[in-house]
Amino acid sequence: MNPTELERLLTVEMPYGKYKGRAIADLPGHYLNWFAREGFPKGELGRLIALMHEIDHNGLDELLTPLRHSRPPKARGS
Numbered sequence: 001m002n003p004t005e006l007e008r009l010l011t012v013e014m015p016y017g018k019y020k021g022r023a024i025a026d027l028p029g030h031y032l033n034w035f036a037r038e039g040f041p042k043g044e045l046g047r048l049i050a051l052m053h054e055i056d057h058n059g060l061d062e063l064l065t066p067l068r069h070s071r072p073p074k075a076r077g078s
Helices: 003-011 029-038 043-057 061-070
Strands: none
Touching: 003 043, 003 061, 029 043, 043 061
């Protein structure tokens, strides 16, 4: 698993839909499962959502914990 890809899960935000603006790492499991059933978007977004689905489905969320703690807090209104 590429550490850069894990970091991108925390920095890339969902660009549309109900969870627009939420980091891919913070998407709920049911939404990730919906993409797994219906199909992932093309490109980087789809790759990241598929990766997050695998992490969530296999109970590996703790992989992101050290990265979350090393990131500065997001500024309000950002």
